[in-house]
Amino acid sequence: MKEHAQKAAEFIRNESRTDWHDEALWFVRSKRDKASHSIGEWEQLRELASQVKDNVLSNLDGYLEQFEANARRNGVQVHWAADAEEHNRIVYGILEKHQARNLVKSKSMLTEECHLNEYLIKRGIEVVDTDLGERIIQLKEEPPSHIVMPAIHLKKEEVGELFHEKLHTEKGASDPKYLTEAARQHLRQKFLAAGAAITGVNFAIAETGGVVVCTNEGNADMGVHLAPVQIHCMGIEKILPKAEHLGIFTRLLARSATGQPITIYTSHYHRPKAGGEMHIVIVDNGRTAQLGRAAFRNSLKCIRCGACMNTCPIYRRSGGHSYGYTIPGPIGSILTPGIDLKKYSGLPFASTLCGSCSDVCPVKIDIHEQLYRWRQIIAEEGHLPTDKRQSMKWAGRVLSKPAWYNVIGKLTRWAMMRLPRPFLYNRLNEWGKDRELPEPPKESFGEWYRKREKS
Amino acid sequence: MKVGLFIPCYIDQFYPQVGIATLELLEKLGCQVVYPTGQTCCGQPMANSGCERDAVAAYHHFVQLFHAFDHVVTPSGSCAYHVRNHYDIVEQTEEVKKIRDNVLDLSEFLLDILKVESLDSRFPYKVGLHQSCHGLRGLRLGQGSERALEKSSKLDTLLRMVDGIELVEPSRPDECCGFGGTFAINEPAISVKMGKDRIADHENKGVEVVTAGDMSCLMHLEGIIRRQKKKIKVKHIAEILNGTQP
Amino acid sequence: MSKNKILTAIRNNKPSGAPLPDIPLFREADTAPVEAFSAMVETGGGRIVQVSGLSELNTMLPKLFPGAERIASLIPEVDSNVALEQVQSPAELETVDVAVIRGQLGVAENGAVWVTEEDCGHRVLPFITQHLILLLNEDDIVSDMHQAYRQIPIDQSGFGLFIAGPSKTADIEQSLVIGAQGARSLTIFLGTRA
Numbered sequence: 038m039k040e041h042a043q044k045a046a047e048f049i050r051n052e053s054r055t056d057w058h059d060e061a062l063w064f065v066r067s068k069r070d071k072a073s074h075s076i077g078e079w080e081q082l083r084e085l086a087s088q089v090k091d092n093v094l095s096n097l098d099g100y101l102e103q104f105e106a107n108a109r110r111n112g113v114q115v116h117w118a119a120d121a122e123e124h125n126r127i128v129y130g131i132l133e134k135h136q137a138r139n140l141v142k143s144k145s146m147l148t149e150e151c152h153l154n155e156y157l158i159k160r161g162i163e164v165v166d167t168d169l170g171e172r173i174i175q176l177k178e179e180p181p182s183h184i185v186m187p188a189i190h191l192k193k194e195e196v197g198e199l200f201h202e203k204l205h206t207e208k209g210a211s212d213p214k215y216l217t218e219a220a221r222q223h224l225r226q227k228f229l230a231a232g233a234a235i236t237g238v239n240f241a242i243a244e245t246g247g248v249v250v251c252t253n254e255g256n257a258d259m260g261v262h263l264a265p266v267q268i269h270c271m272g273i274e275k276i277l278p279k280a281e282h283l284g285i286f287t288r289l290l291a292r293s294a295t296g297q298p299i300t301i302y303t304s305h306y307h308r309p310k311a312g313g314e315m316h317i318v319i320v321d322n323g324r325t326a327q328l329g330r331a332a333f334r335n336s337l338k339c340i341r342c343g344a345c346m347n348t349c350p351i352y353r354r355s356g357g358h359s360y361g362y363t364i365p366g367p368i369g370s371i372l373t374p375g376i377d378l379k380k381y382s383g384l385p386f387a388s389t390l391c392g393s394c395s396d397v398c399p400v401k402i403d404i405h406e407q408l409y410r411w412r413q414i415i416a417e418e419g420h421l422p423t424d425k426r427q428s429m430k431w432a433g434r435v436l437s438k439p440a441w442y443n444v445i446g447k448l449t450r451w452a453m454m455r456l457p458r459p460f461l462y463n464r465l466n467e468w469g470k471d472r473e474l475p476e477p478p479k480e481s482f483g484e485w486y487r488k489r490e491k492s
Numbered sequence: 493m494k495v496g497l498f499i500p501c502y503i504d505q506f507y508p509q510v511g512i513a514t515l516e517l518l519e520k521l522g523c524q525v526v527y528p529t530g531q532t533c534c535g536q537p538m539a540n541s542g543c544e545r546d547a548v549a550a551y552h553h554f555v556q557l558f559h560a561f562d563h564v565v566t567p568s569g570s571c572a573y574h575v576r577n578h579y580d581i582v583e584q585t586e587e588v589k590k591i592r593d594n595v596l597d598l599s600e601f602l603l604d605i606l607k608v609e610s611l612d613s614r615f616p617y618k619v620g621l622h623q624s625c626h627g628l629r630g631l632r633l634g635q636g637s638e639r640a641l642e643k644s645s646k647l648d649t650l651l652r653m654v655d656g657i658e659l660v661e662p663s664r665p666d667e668c669c670g671f672g673g674t675f676a677i678n679e680p681a682i683s684v685k686m687g688k689d690r691i692a693d694h695e696n697k698g699v700e701v702v703t704a705g706d707m708s709c710l711m712h713l714e715g716i717i718r719r720q721k722k723k724i725k726v727k728h729i730a731e732i733l734n735g736t737q738p
Numbered sequence: 739m740s741k742n743k744i745l746t747a748i749r750n751n752k753p754s755g756a757p758l759p760d761i762p763l764f765r766e767a768d769t770a771p772v773e774a775f776s777a778m779v780e781t782g783g784g785r786i787v788q789v790s791g792l793s794e795l796n797t798m799l800p801k802l803f804p805g806a807e808r809i810a811s812l813i814p815e816v817d818s819n820v821a822l823e824q825v826q827s828p829a830e831l832e833t834v835d836v837a838v839i840r841g842q843l844g845v846a847e848n849g850a851v852w853v854t855e856e857d858c859g860h861r862v863l864p865f866i867t868q869h870l871i872l873l874l875n876e877d878d879i880v881s882d883m884h885q886a887y888r889q890i891p892i893d894q895s896g897f898g899l900f901i902a903g904p905s906k907t908a909d910i911e912q913s914l915v916i917g918a919q920g921a922r923s924l925t926i927f928l929g930t931r932a
Contacts, residue, residue: 039678041679042678042679042680042681042682045679045681045682046680046681046682049681049682049685052685055685059689063664070637070638073640074640076640077640079640080639080640080641348638350667350668350670350686351679351682351686354682354685354686355682385542386542386674386675386678386679387679388672388675389625389668389670389671389672389673389675389683389686390540390625390626390672390673390675391625391629391668391672392625392626392629392630392636393625393629393636393638393666393667393668395629396629396636396638396639397638409539409540409578412540412541412542413539413542413543413544413545414542415542416541416542416543416545417542417545421541421542421543425541425674426543429537429538429541429542429543429546430543430546432537432538432546433535433538433543433546433547433548433549433550434546434549435532436501436532436533436535436537436538436547436549436550437532437549437550437552437553438532439529439530439531439532439553442501442532442533446501446504446505449505450505450506467676467677467678467680468676468677468680468715470680470684471680471684471716471719472684472687472712472715472716472719473714473715473716473718473719474715475502475506475507475711475714475715476506477505477506478506478507478508478509480508481504481505481508482499482503482504482508482510482511482512483499483504483527483529483531484508485508485511485512486511486515486527486529487529
């Protein structure tokens with residue numbers, strides 16, 4: 038329950054680094070504002086995107102069947118995985134069949150969610166993440182801290198040190214340009230040697246049976262077109278009905294994610310390349326369960342732009358790792374309770390419910406409302422700490438009985454006025470660690486009002 | 493015009509001057525203000541902690557006290573937001589429906605109902621407006637910086653009616669202060685850090701007084717300001733509109 | 739079997755039908771799409787070169803890319819010294835310095851250009867080449883992505899994509915670096931059909 042608070046407190050202990058992290062992400066949020074506000078119909082696009090996704094969720098079975106049929110017609114092999122284990126098994130099976138020992142991957146939050154890398158590495162496959170940020174954290178053996186900028190928590194000096202150790206760059210070199218060039222050379226060799234390539238999927242088009250992948254680095258395409266086998270892994274919710282809907286979503290995605298008008302590469306894969314094989318793995322892994330939760334199914338609209346992270350004042354000051362899940366930040370905090378309510382019971386409380394996440398969301402997910410709703414369920418299911426649960430029961434009683442309320446209010450003010458400071462500011466007073474309590478007035482508003490009425 | 497005045501619990505107990513300013517301001521503007529005695533709290537502290545079931549008795553109490561009024565005015569966007577949006581777990585009787593429609597934040601009442609166009613008050617200071625989240629994004633008292641819509645703010649509009657005031661916008665116009673109700677206690681490290689950052693933003697702009705539509709945000713900011721012995725002050729918007737000097 | 743399991747779970751759990759909204763055509767045609775397009779390309783790190791005729795390309799190319807040795811051109815008017823049809827393995831394209839490819843359609847709002855595998859000779863060419871040149875007709879520029887998707891049959895080719903600049907990354911401390919895994923530069927030769 039308190040895990041996020043503890044990790045956040047650790048993160049903040051280094052205040053200048055916290056400020057640096059906050060500024061880096063605020064900069065992205067500002068770019069997003071500029072890019073989105075330059076589009077006159079931005080709010081209309083968000084509404085349309087939300088409506089398209091509503092339609093998708095209400096016809097998901099039909100769209101998936103249509104998608105599969107069209108993809109098969111295109112010569113694509115389609116697989117279905119009920120959970121992470123099956124997904125990993127399917128991918129491994131494809132690699133086995135082709136005796137592919139070297140796999141290049143472009144960014145896919147789904148495969149992170151399924152822990153595909155560990156699964157394959159255990160079975161002797163060399164797995165190379167090829168998005169620069171992903172490669173950095175892979176070499177550092179850390180999980181991503183952001184879904185769009187996986188290494189946003191690292192400083193260039195740390196990347197320099199890591200590359201010196203792993204890629205033999207010059208010691209002390211930390212120029213991003215130099216380090217990126219070193220990664221380019223390193224990754225080109227990996228691309229050329231790869232037996233198979235995996236990508237995530239941004240959009241899957243039911244009408245055409247193709248998938249769309251968006252990158253800035255071009256790593257998805259370097260992998261897919263060089264390796265003889267290409268595999269695209271997608272959650273069931275990635276479907277869009279028609280090609281025309283891509284117009285809405287490509288306009289929203291990059292502007293929301295990084296403030297670019299569009300990603301550098303927006304690749305549409307429909308058929309395998311000459312002599313190659315193309316596979317699509319469609320994964321559930323808890324999504325159908327989320328679809329059944331009326332108050333929370335909206336979270337399946339998410340297009341993984343990361344805007345809610347960049348805007349979240351808590352995420353910016355606690356870092357992605359404080360959330361303890363592949364997808365951190367506000368969207369992670371509404372997805373995780375559906376996965377393991379007890380384990381992630383603290384995350385919906387890692388928010389002030391400020392609502393900024395819901396307003397940047399390009400598909401209008403009511404994130405802060407869902408955080409509020411999850412809190413109710415967490416309490417009902419008994420996952421609140423006992424002291425908190427009890428204090429709320431008491432507060433509920435006191436605050437519905439005016440006489441009690443008045444007496445306790447008066448007592449509290451009296452105590453705050455009279456008690457010596459150490460009684461008030463002790464280790465139980467979380468408020469008072471770095472903040473003063475309000476200066477108690479002699480009389481409450483109610484007392485003042487009653488006096489005024491008499492005179 | 494007869495209005496019911498709701499003074500949130502923490503204002504009642506700790507910041508009576510905000511309640512007094514609200515009452516005086518409304519009376520000056522010609523309203524007949526009734527403060528039903530026996531009022532307590534809207535129930536938000538329990539509900540935001542996940543215990544809305546424990547808040548139901550407070551909800552009923554609130555409805556019972558206020559349902560007869562055509563307008564219930566409160567100097568808190570957050571409490572108004574809670575009543576309007578989260579009183580959905582009790583039976584939606586005519587009384588409940590009526591009150592959810594009629595609870596207004598002070599700024600809404602002044603601008604939308606009273607149609608105030610000028611105020612007889614003076615506040616010759618450099619003022620930074622803190623946009624409280626529930627007012628801004630919950631009640632839409634203005635357009636948050638996230639949305640690609642024309643900029644507007646009810647609080648800003650009202651403050652501009654005050655003589656001598658110099659309004660300054662912080663570099664992050666509407667970032668959360670970090671109060672967040674029980675969040676302030678559950679996640680004290682981040683809560684305080686967020687508050688410090690907001691204060692620094694206003695200080696950097698030379699602000700003398702930070703104001704807001706919610707005293708809860710200001711209670712949190714003031715707690716940090718006083719601990720750090722800073723010069724900057726806080727004042728609820730009702731106090732400024734009523735002409736209370738710092 | 740998982741297919742049936744998933745589809746059954748969806749049928750049991752999905753909400754009742756929400757209609758598909760009509761997607762409006764937000765704008766007819768921009769008055770100056772070429773200027774807007776060029777500005778967006780340059781914002782995205784690309785370069786615009788106005789050309790008046792295809793014949794001048796051969797003389798321009800060495801000036802623009804002075805040290806370039808291997809040129810893979812898909813345009814008859816530009817000399818190529820990489821025989822794409824003889825390439826056995828795409829890895830052989832690793833040493834291409836400049837690729838010249840015809841783009842089908844440009845988008846003014848974001849500077850993206852639509853290219854298909856038929857235009858590329860090989861799917862990997864626009865990525866693996868060190869430098870990329872796209873040829874585009876000014877008349878083929880539309881104002882936004884809605885118009886673009888109206889014109890493009892996305893599944894006509896096995897592979898097609900929008901390219902909006904040189905490969906880039908900002909994964910190290912948000913510092914923008916041009917030349918990540920794909921082409922290091924993008925030059926768009928912009929001309930009129932006439």
